[in-house]
Amino acid sequence: MVAPLKVGIAGLGTVGAEVVRLIETQARVLAGRSGRGIRVVAVTARSKAKKRGVDLRGVEWAKDPLALATHPEVDCFVELMGGAGDPALAAVEAALNAGKSVVTANKALLAKHGIKLAKAAEKHGGALNFEAAVGAAIPVIKTLREGLAGTGVNRVYGILNGTCNYILTRMEQEGLSFAECLKDAQRLGYAEADPSFDVDGHDTAQKLAILASLAFGTKVAQSAVYVEGISSIAPEDLRAAADLGYRVKLLGVAVRTAKGIEQRVHPTMVPKSSSIAQVMGVTNAVTIDGEGIPPITLVGPGAGGAATASAVVADIADVARGIRANPFGRPISHLHDTTKAPMERHEGGYYIRLLARDFPGTAAAIATRLAEQKISIESIVQRHPNGGAAPATGKAAPVPVILITYATHEDAVRRALAAVQRDKVISGRPQVIRIEKN
């Protein structure tokens, strides 16, 4: 009979406690599928006293993460503390250097130190599994790393942050404010400890960097990702998008272009009829455009304790089965440096919302500046706030003008809008949202 896999878990927050519970309640299923038992032998967390609703009797309490990572009884070290630095980094490195397998949900750690850690795993023979780091319960790492091993990838994109999708969905459907929706996301346990990490797009950027590495065989590099968050999105953008047949989503997009790999995170208008536009609430989705096959879209719960624990336990089950894949899908020596495609050369359609000063010549000035940059307009709508009636004060109030462009370059749009601002025909800053066609 094969001895059970002995697991040590560092971090007993919502996810850690759920992992302990799943290993206990699914023990028979896991043993059946892995061909051996899985047993939690030791744990560590900041507070020993905290009530977690799981039975830890008979489980050793290690003095700190490092002690747990190198504990002679532990075969598989599960890191659920989070954070790109210590103690997570030191503990994961120590476990790998000791030849143990590591399972982690820590996207920050992988986006920053993924290559260094994968090298340690490769050198000492342990597995480094991180399915839960991207899209929680969605098996997207396995899909890219193993399922599509024989297929070239041209683009991978998705809704990778549950908090942002939850906020945008509720803002759109219920007309609620950004702040109200964020508070609910925090209450429901979707948001990071510092929610600016979610809403400013950094959480998505880390996940995208990991996906890009798996998709394109590049060394994971968060610094190669262009990032914009959702805090500038106003209810009027969501309404205008709906009127024009689009929805706004925070997308992470990694795409192979002639200029290199473009990796970008920003609010994006997607056609309402696309699969990605149907994904609402905290749900995540990833679409992979593979060579010679139609796109594959994986949809599922991307945040929360149960969804994250589901992927962590599946990773532990792989270790129990003795499966060891190269962490980033290839031996380290086969991963190449990222050639970062400059964002200024990004090509695509744009949604532009301007607050135009309502006097003769404004529309002509805007059209001229766009034409100078060879930007062609697909549609243009001017929405007078009081239905076109003359302003009561006699003074021209600014009117929202919404433009959709045909495909153009980012730097052309930036130059045109800078010129429009210099012309003083608009109030405030233009709102720009990139359009992603499926």
Ligand code: HSE
């Ligand atoms: N804060 C993340 C999200 C949780 O909202 O998707 C999982 O990374």
